[in-house]
Amino acid sequence: MLAEDDAILADALVANLEHAGFEVETAENGAVAEYLLNRQHFDAAILDIGLPLVDGLTVLKRVRISKPAQPILVLTALCDLEHRVEGLNAGADDYLTKPFEFPELEARVRALLRRAQPGSAPLLQAGSLQMDRDARRATIGGEPVDFSPREWSLLELLLGQRDKVVTKEQITQTWGGEAAAKSEPAGSIEVYIHRLRRKLEPSGLSIRTVRGLGYLLEADAKA
Template sequence: MGASNHHPTLMKLLLAEDDPLLADALLQQLGKAGYAVQHAPNGAVAEYLLERQPFDIAVLDLGLPMVDGLTVLQRLRQSNPNLPVLLLSARDALHDRVAGFEAGADDYVTKPFDWPELQARLHALMRRNPTQPQALQWHGLVLDPERRRATLNGTVLDLSGREWSLLNLLVEQRDKVVTKDQIAATWSGEGAESGPGNTVEVYIHRLRRKLEGAGVLIRTVRGLGYLMEAEAP
């Protein structure tokens, strides 16, 4: 779960591997290579982490307990189609590799492998996605800035341009007060939207309705603005 902290820009990597010896060796090597690594020993933990944290890249073992790696990948692709994913597997048959790519893998490495090859493949995947805006994940929400799309627990939210911009701003600034001036600045490129009432209050009300059951709430801070935070358990 730890990672090296000497690297100036740590890439966040999810390692889903149930073999403790291999996982430990990879955690050390990845840390030295400059990755901030979160380790998932099974598919259920991998899904939990992928849903709640933004990652730059993921390494998934196919033979994970509880939820297998292929299922983790297929579900991930519904909410985060762009995250680079490398599959690890002891299965090297052609149909296994094809199944991995069809599920949405970007690369496939068979065990046993040499660390330099894995490192080179990870670098190649990161080069392929150098400036891709990363999806923002928080509770059941996933915000995809590239497609200006938000999903809640895997379901796409029906948002207007202004609603998307407001939600994105509130999630980016979560636990901080966002002022009406900040919201107006965010909306400056959106243009007008038709419909009754285009006040900030109206859009906040709409978002609150659409986020019911998300485990988050938008609080009005009188005289200052709005604050998005997690609901108390």
């Protein structure tokens, strides 16, 4: 995904990236970028900082909550040390300043992909549960298990943050932010947690409620 509000630069980058063999989806502002990143799987994201509606740094921080493993390269005209440090501390995997040469951008994107996917498709595994995020398939003990889109995104978040407390705010961000949360009935998070607990029973995993904080995915002692 390419988030860039300069239409001329965005068109040039899309043409070059597609010529280099990438499939590219674009976002012209931060709100669209955040929406796409939270709802689709992207191998990598190129994120401009000076985006309208929602600035790129805010998008970066929010996406780091909902998708901590998402590879993101920041592309910006802000080139001084303070801004570079701020971008990296906010969660950027790499930082490239404008102006730049396209071969360097391509090389940095490919480096991100190598670090994020060193071999086969990205897998998440714990207990006897295995999730293939590219194929959108999950198995427990080798047997396929069906998860709804809400259940899938919640389980992916819990697995990615295994042994760490996942807050309701993080879950809300994963589901698309406050607007999406308001469209859900009260108590929806608890309903989906209950459904996941039942489906995970054979896996050796459990979801513990940490009162006042959120939820914790952990392996059963005997697993």
